[in-house]
Amino acid sequence: MELFKKAGCGNIILTSLFLIIVVFFPSFSPAAEKTGVTDIRYWSYSGYTRVVIDLSDEAVFTNNRLAFPDRLYFDIKNSSIRKELQKNISVGNGMLKSVRAGQHDKNTVRVVLDLEKITDFKVFTLAKPSRIIVDIFGLKTFSVKKTIVIDPGHGGKDPGAIGPGRLYEKDIVLDVALKLKKILSKDPNIEIFLTREKDVFIPLPKRTAIANGRNADLFVSIHANASRRKKLKGIETYFLNWTDNEEAQKVAARENAISLKQMKRLKKKMDIKDIILSDLSREYKRNESMALANYVQKSMVKGLERNYKNVVDLGVKWSYFYVLFGADMPSTLLEISFVSNPLEGRRLAKDKYRADLAKSIATGIKKYLSSMPEGQMLASTVKTIGP
Numbered sequence: 481m482e483l484f485k486k487a488g489c490g491n492i493i494l495t496s497l498f499l500i501i502v503v504f505f506p507s508f509s510p511a512a513e514k515t516g517v518t519d520i521r522y523w524s525y526s527g528y529t530r531v532v533i534d535l536s537d538e539a540v541f542t543n544n545r546l547a548f549p550d551r552l553y554f555d556i557k558n559s560s561i562r563k564e565l566q567k568n569i570s571v572g573n574g575m576l577k578s579v580r581a582g583q584h585d586k587n588t589v590r591v592v593l594d595l596e597k598i599t600d601f602k603v604f605t606l607a608k609p610s611r612i613i614v615d616i617f618g619l620k621t622f623s624v625k626k627t628i629v630i631d632p633g634h635g636g637k638d639p640g641a642i643g644p645g646r647l648y649e650k651d652i653v654l655d656v657a658l659k660l661k662k663i664l665s666k667d668p669n670i671e672i673f674l675t676r677e678k679d680v681f682i683p684l685p686k687r688t689a690i691a692n693g694r695n696a697d698l699f700v701s702i703h704a705n706a707s708r709r710k711k712l713k714g715i716e717t718y719f720l721n722w723t724d725n726e727e728a729q730k731v732a733a734r735e736n737a738i739s740l741k742q743m744k745r746l747k748k749k750m751d752i753k754d755i756i757l758s759d760l761s762r763e764y765k766r767n768e769s770m771a772l773a774n775y776v777q778k779s780m781v782k783g784l785e786r787n788y789k790n791v792v793d794l795g796v797k798w799s800y801f802y803v804l805f806g807a808d809m810p811s812t813l814l815e816i817s818f819v820s821n822p823l824e825g826r827r828l829a830k831d832k833y834r835a836d837l838a839k840s841i842a843t844g845i846k847k848y849l850s851s852m853p854e855g856q857m858l859a860s861t862v863k864t865i866g867p
């Protein structure tokens with residue numbers, strides 16, 4: 481038997497013939513037949529929480545939503561609750577602060593859901609066994625804390641690309657990454673880590689290991705581009721995949737600190753080929769990496785175009801980057817501008833340009849996060865209480 485109640489409705493539901501008889505024939509004493517509240521459980525997901533009030537039998541209840549503070553309460557008639565369940569259960573998932581229950585009066589158990597920020601709720605009952613189910617809906621955007629690892633390329637003995645006037649890629653990307661961290665840290669739903677916060681050398685495989693070790697949801701490696709052709713300028717974003725494109729191979733060869741010849745030879749090495757193919761076969765990850773790259777690339781171009789002329793969109797590309805290899809989560813590598821180009825080199829030297837880049841990268845990451853399908857993070861965020 482399922483009875484659905486519309487959100488916000490405070491009417492009484494009669495869930496059994498027995499109770500109807502009780503209402504109409506009060507002399508039929510129900511004193512010994514009190515319904516027990518046997519458990520209270522909840523499951524927390526992204527943007528959604530389900531609370532279950534377990535009952536020993538069907539029951540009559542009223543529910544209401546009150547403001548200041550925002551809360552939902554349920555008065556379960558002719559019921560009792562065990563002492564152990566009369567407590568405050570802390571939830572704190574952005575939608576629900578806590579659930580608390582108690583013996584309100586001799587015959588009524590009151591269950592209160594302290595709300596935080598919700599868009600809607602639904603109440604219904606299930607029979608055999610009897611349960612009151614409360615579904616709480618939060619904002620459609622992600623509300624579970626996300627972990628992001630930002631990787632400023634190079635560092636220490638490895639300066640990365642070098643532009644005119646001792647403009648080092650390692651210094652530029654560290655500054656952009658620190659600015660990006662500052663912006664994203666303001667969001668309580670995001671936990672952000674950098675692979676390095678100062679000028680130190682970190683081997684490429686260690687960078688993804690840091691992301692995997694943190695169980696990160698996203699990995700973003702930040703780099704600045706360089707070319708012998710000084711005229712070449714623009715912004716491009718990469719994800720991991722095989723490519724025959726010579727330019728994309730050149731970029732990866734430089735970032736991998738190997739020659740283009742070695743880079744081409746890699747493709748023929750069977751063991752590496754097998755590993756990368758198995759990695760890429762996880763279709764979901766490649767698609768998500770591509771989506772992430774698209775959001776960030778678009779956001780960088782759009783963000784910079786507002787304040788600068790001659791912003792060149794080189795688009796989303798793919799190549800074989802060591803630093804993305806083995807990342808267990810959607811990952812991307814940004815080439816934020818060319819240090820070798822006179823105009824972009826001058827811009828990259830400026831604090832304002834780096835701040836604008838950080839801001840637009842943050843916007844792109846957030847847009848990607850709010851576009852993520854909610855289902856993919858369910859398994860890791862399910863929480864339950866009670867037996």
Ligand SMILES: [Zn+2]
Pocket residue numbers: 633634640641649702703704735
């Ligand atoms: Zn680099």
